[in-house]
Amino acid sequence: MKRLTSAIPALGAGLLALLPSLAFAAGDLGQAQQQPTNWSAIGMFVVFVGMTLGITYWAARRTKSAADFYAAGGGITGFQNGLAIAGDYMSAASFLGISALVYGSGFDGLIYSVGWLVGWPIILFLIAERLRNLGKYTFADVASYRLSQTPVRSFAATGSLVVVIFYLIGQMVGAGQLIKLLFGLDYMVAVIMVGVLMMIYVTFGGMKATTWVQIIKACLLLSGATFIALAVLYKFNFSFEALFAKAVEVHPKHINIMAPGTLVSDPIEAVSLAMALMFGTAGLPHILMRFFTVADAKAARKSVFYATSFIGYFYILTFIIGFGAIVMVGTDPTYLDAAGKGLRGGANMAAIHLAHAVGGDLFLGFISAVAFATILAVVSGLTLAGASAISHDLYANVFARGRANEVTEVRVSKIASMGIGVIAVLLGIVFEKQNVAYMVGLTFAIAASTNFPVLVMSMFWRGLTTRGAVIGGFMGLAAAVILTVLGPTVWKDVLGNPSAIFPFKYPAIFSMPLAFISIWFFSIIDNSARAKAEREAFDAQLVRSETGLGAEGAHAH
Amino acid sequence: MTNDMQAKIRSNPKYAELVRKRSSFAWLLSIVMLCIYYGFIMVIAFAPKILGTPISEGAVTTIGLPIGVGVILSAIALTGIYVYRANTEFDDLTKQLIEGSK
DSSP states (O other): OHHHHHHHHHHHHHHSSSSTHHHHHSSOGGGOOOOOOOHHHHHHHHHHHHHHHHHHHHHHHHOOSHHHHHHGGGOBOHHHHHHHHHHHHOOHIIIIIHHHHHHHHTTHHHHHHHHHHTHHHHIIIIIIHHHHHHOSSSHHHHHTSSSOHHHHHHHHHHHHHHHHHHHHHHHHHHHHHHHHHHHOOOHHHHHHHHHHHHHHHHHHHHHHHHHHHHHHHHHHHHHHHHHHHHHHHHHTTTOHHHHHHHHHHHSTTGGGGGSOOSSOOOHHHHHHHHHHHHHHHTTOHHHHHGGGGBSSHHHHHHHHHHHHHHHHHHHHHHHHHHHHHHHHTTTOGGGBOTTSSSBTTOGGGHHHHHHHHHHHHHHHHHHHHHHHHHHHHHHHHHHHHHHHIIIIIIIIIIISTTOOOHHHHHHHHHHHHHHHHHHHHHHHHHTTTSOOHHHHHHHHHHIIIIIHHHHHHHHHOTTOOHHHHHHHHHHHHHHHHHHHHHSIIIIIIITOOSSOSSOOSOOHHHHHHHHHHHHHHHHHTOOSHHHHHHHHTHHHHHHHHHHOTTOOOSOOO | OHHHHHHHHHHOHHHHHHHHHHHHHHHHHHHHHHHHHHHHHHHHHHOHHHHTSBSSTTOSOBTHHHHHHHHHHHHHHHHHHHHHHIIIIIHHHHHHHHHHTO
16 A cells, blocks of 8 residues: 555556656656757757648638537548547657656556557447437537437536546646746747647648647657667667667666566555546547548548557557657666666656667757657647537536527637637646646546546437436546545645545546436436436437438538 | 438348347447446555566566557557448448348
8 A cells, every 4th residue: 555655656657647756766747957048959849830820721611510610520530539639648658758767667667558548449339320410519419319418418518627627737747847948938939838828720621620639649759659669679680589688787777677667556545546547538528529630430430449559559658658768768878867776857758768878969959849749739739629518518508508609619629729729828827836647647536537437328228318417427526536636645745634535546437326326316217308308318319329311410511 | 302211221131130230249249348447446446466567577677657658549449349340341241231222
C-alpha cells in the first residue's frame, strides 16, 4: 500500500497531463526553469503555425453549414480520421512523460502505454458504429435519442464541459511549462499564445481546420519518434538484446529495469486506474465527436483500427526512445544537471535530449516544435467539443428548443469557442503554480463515471429512462469529483491535510458502478407515462443503431 | 415510409441474425480484451517476478517485454479482426436487409 501511494500519482500523471513525471521525478510542474531562447525550435514552430493558419484560412472558406463546423461536413475518410484521432490522443505527455518514465524505471513505462491503448478496442466493439448511426454532432444526440431532450442534453452538456475544462487546465499548465522549457518563452506569453492559436483554428476553421491540425501533428510526431527510435536501434545494429544489455549496465537500477518495479502493487488501485483509463477514453467528448466526421459506420470502424495501430506503434517507439535515452543521454554529462544526477531541465527532457544526441541542434528544434504542435492539436479538439456542447446541446436544443436556425447556432458556437479559449487562458494562469497532476486522473474518472455509463445504457438497455439517465449520470459525476477531492491526491497533497478521508487515489472502481447501479435503479422505479414511451422507442432506436437506416449524413454535399 | 421499413426490418429474420451475430462477436472480443489486459495488470500486481524471467539462458531481455508488447499488438489485432468481419459479413447482411425491406 505504501509503495503504491508513491506509485499511483506518477502513474496517473504519466498518462495524460503534460510533463507528468516531473511530479514523479523532479517535483511539481512549477519548477521548470526557463531555458535560453531556442531559435531553431522557434523557427520550425513558426513554419508549423504558418502552415496551420493557411489550412484554417482554406477551411474557413469551406465552412458554411453547421455540419461543416461540427463535423467537417462528414467528408473525412476513415484513414484521415484514424490519424486525427491519434493526433487528438497522443499528447505531449505520452511522448515526453512515458519516455521519461522508461528512462527512470524501464519496464514500468510499458504498463502506462498498455493502459492507454486498451480502451480503443472497447470503443470499436461497443460504441463507434452505433454512435455514428445514432448521432449527428455530439454524443448528447445519442444519449437523448429516445429520452427527454431538455434534461438529458443539459446533463450531457454538463458532463462534456466538466471533462473539457479539467482536461484543458492540465493541458494549459503543461503547455506553459513545456514551452518555457523548450523555447525559453515566458509562461504567460506561452499560455496566451496557445489560447489565441486554438481560438483561431476552432472559431474560423471549425472541425475541418481542427482535423487537419491533428493530422499534421500526428504525422510529424510519428515521423519524429520513428527517426529517433531508428537512430537508437542503428547504434546497436538493430539488436534489442544489445540495447537492453547496455542499458542494464549503465542504469543505476541495473537489471531491475527489465521487470515490473514499484509502480503497480495494490490490486484495487490498479484496477480502479485501469477502469478509468479504459472506459474513460470512451467517455471523452472530443474523442467521441470525431466519429461524426466520417461518412458512415464502415468508415467509423476503420478509423478506430487505424487510430489503434498508430497509437500502439507510437507507444512501442516511446519505449525504445526511453531505453535509448538511458544509454545515450544518461551517460553524457552535457545532458545532466550540475550535480550530474538528474537531467538538465527536468526528467521530462529525456526524449528531447535524445533528439539532440541523435540529430543535433536542428532536429532538437524540430522535436521541440512537434511537442508544441502536439499541445495545440489536443487543446483545439477540446475547445471544439466544449463549444459544441454549448451551442448544439445547450443553446439549440435546450434554450431555443429546436427553434434556432443553423446560422445562429454556428455563431453561438464560435462565440463559445472564444469564451472557452479565454477561460482556458485564465485558468492556465491561475493554476500556474499548482500541482495539476491529479486533473488527468480526475478527468478520466469523470468521463468513465458520467458520460460512458449513460452512453452505453442508452445504446444497449431498453429499460433506460430520462430520470435514470439524469440522476444516475449526475451521481457518477458527483462521486468521481467528491472521492477525488477527499482522496490522497487532493485532500492530502494539494490541501495539505495530514491524511486523506477516502483512502484511494482513483475513484473509478466505486464511482463507475455507482453510476450504473443508480441509472438502473432510478430507471426501473420510473413508472411514468414518459418512461413507458421511452422504453417503447428502444426498438426503433435499435434498428437505426444496428443498420444505419435513417442515420443522418453530416455530409450535406 | 420509414415506419413501414422499420416494421419490415424488425420482422425480417435477417435482422435478428445480424443483431445476434454482431452483438455476440463484439461482446466476445471485448471480454477477450478485458481478460488480456486485466490478466497483465494482475500478474504485475501479484507476481511481478514472473515477468522478470530472462527470455533465454543468460539473456538480459525478459519475457515481460514481449508480453507487454504482445498486449499492445493484441489490441491492434482484435480491432483488425472486428473491422474485417464487420466491414464484410455484417455490412453485407445489413445491405441485404435494407434492400429486402424496401
